[in-house]
Amino acid sequence: CFERDGRFVITDYIFPSVPYDRIEFFAENGRCRITDFAVYPLIVPETK
Secondary structure, three states: OEEOOOOEEOOOOOOOOOOOOOOOOOOOOOOOOOOOOOOOOOOOOOOO
């Protein structure tokens, strides 16, 4: 998450339980506006 033109960054590892096809946003005591959002798949290298 980038805020104020990238001055603040929030990154987190998420290990959800089922279902894996949903995401929720929550703002405590306020509102937020999401103007851009991207999800990148993790690529797990093959082990030998």
